[in-house]
Amino acid sequence: MTTSSSNEAPPNCARHVAVIGGGLVGSLQACFLAEKGFEVELFEAKEDIRTRKYASGRSINLGLSHRGREALKLVGLEDEVIRNGAVPMHGRMIHSLSGKTSAQAYGKKGQNVLSMDRRRLNETLLTAAESYPNVKTHFRHKLVQAELDKGTIVILDRNTDREFTLRPDLIVGCDGVNSAMRAALFEYGLINYSQEYLTHGYMELHIPAKDGKFAMEANYLHVWPREPFTMIATPNPDGTFNCALFLPLEEFADIKIRGRQVCLEFFREHFPDAVTLIGEQELTESFIANRACKLMSIKCSPYHYKDKAVIIGDAAHAMVPFYGQGMNCGFEDCIVFSEALDKFDGDLAKVLPAFSEYRSPDAQAMCDLNLYNFKEMRSLVNSRWFLFRKYLDWFLQWLFPKRHIPLYTMVTFSRIRYGEVVRRWKRQTKIVNWTLFGMACLSVVVTGIFIRRFVNLE
Known part of the structure; x- marks a missing residue:
């Protein structure tokens, strides 16, 4: 399937679409629909993020990779987004307990993930959506009721404290x-649903610039793997790093109760180099003041x-942030829906079920991969076996570029x-494991034969 570049809606296509939610995916979806000639109204419950002094909510940097870039490219926004504050990350920089660092490349030379500021990207997408004459944005407008059999929605205008009813041809929920x-x-359909909270939560911290420059190597995702927890840091254009500390929620609460000195001792024990990078006072004040957020x-x-x-x-598919695919997956949704x-030909009675059938198993597979990558980031990256397998994957990709592709490369x-990524990864893993086992057995047999002949010669 390919995305149409026509500015006219397909012949059987509905004309009026209500997009609920003006976040990253909602604003991009408005652009995709506007490109096809739909009349789009975008409703966002909060005030315009571009007018806020401080944007509440998550601010962990986003990792923009191939899937997301392809979506942006299709609506002509890729170059603008990259110019507007993207910092390339070529791989992970692993921080050992002793303070030594080692780099692990993401993929081939030239492949990178872009560290993006969430707010800045959202502002860019909203401005792009508003540039279309067939898009109207409504801020402080909250969905309070949806009667889907009738196709109607009730919106509360928080600016006037009045409600009004709308009957669009299609309602697209991008409301997080x-x-x-x-x-x-x-309420209206038979929906299979699962919600899983992690025992871990996260807290945002900040590494300031040093003399106006990056205090660490800039073009990496910095990782402090400390089973059963970890910390990561992503670069900003101004030389600072946004950090996220992942701990069991009970441990967050325990450290907060016991106070600043315990907090400082915890970091000195597990993240000694981060204490120097952040600063003792800033670190303890931020830890006590900030709240630990849940992961779901x-x-x-x-x-x-x-x-x-x-x-x-x-x-449709909220996922934990350990593969950096939440936004990219959402942006790819826009491509798949457009396709x-x-x-x-815009026949919604066929489009909507086809989208569900195609996309749901893939998004569920990505949710599972995110959980796997959390284990990798907090412990496996320190494993010699993990590093051996990583180098072996690269070697096999070099030998068989079309038949063996590393997991991270396929995802990112x-x-x-x-879904196909998971199937191929499991198949490749099985083949490699059996091959290594066979080679090990062969080496044992050869060694045994050699020893036996040597003994017989004696």
Whole structure:
């Protein structure tokens, strides 16, 4: 399937679309729909992020990779987004307990993930959406009710404290992890749903610039693997790093209760170089003042109700951040939905179920891979076996570039379907493991034969 570049809606396509949620995916989806000639109204419950002095909520930097870049490229935004504050990360920089560092490349030379500021990217996408004459944005407008059989939604205008009813041809829910549109689907359809909280949470910290420059090597995702917890840091254009500390929630609470000195001792024991980078006073003050946020993974299926409504992005598949694919997966949703519109000439009775059937298993596979990567980041990256397998994967890719592709490369630097990524990864792992086992057995047999002949000669 390919995305149409036509500015006219397909012949059977609905004309009026309500997009619920003006975050990253909602604003990009508005651009995709506007490109096809739909009349789009975007409703965001909060105030315009571009007018806020401080944007509440998550601020961990995003990792923009191939899938997300492809989506941005299709609406002509890739170059603008990259110019607007992207810092390339070529791999992981692993910080040992002794303070030594070692680099682990993401992939081939030239392959990188872009560290992006969430707010800046959201502002860029909203401005791009508003540049279309067929897009209207409404801030402080909250969805309070959806009668999907009738195809109507009730919106509360928080600016006037008045409600009004709208009957669009299609409702697209892009309203995040606590999605009101997903809740509406539950009321009207048979939705399979699972929600999993991790025992770990995360807290945001900050590494300042040193004399106006990066205090660490700039073009890496910095990782402090300390089973059962970890810390990561991503670069900003101004020379600072955004950090995220991942700990069991009980441990966060325990350290906070016991106070600043215990906090400082904890960091000195587990992240000694980070104490110097952040500063003792800034570190303890931030830890005590900041709250630990929960981590949650959500899966559901299907994503639609008849030809009336559909959910995409975090509303459909919230995932923990350990593979950096949450945003990229949501952006790829926009591509897949656009391709479905083209394939079925905009017939929503076919488009919506096709999108659900195609996308749900892939997003669920990615949710699982994120959980696997958390284990990798907090412990496996220190394993000699893990490093051996990583180098072996690169060697095998060099030998068989079309038949053996490392897991991270398939996820981050391709548009191979996530479900197919998992299948290929498991198959490749099985083949490599059996090959290594066979080689080990062969070496034992050869060694045994050699020893036996040597003994016989004696």
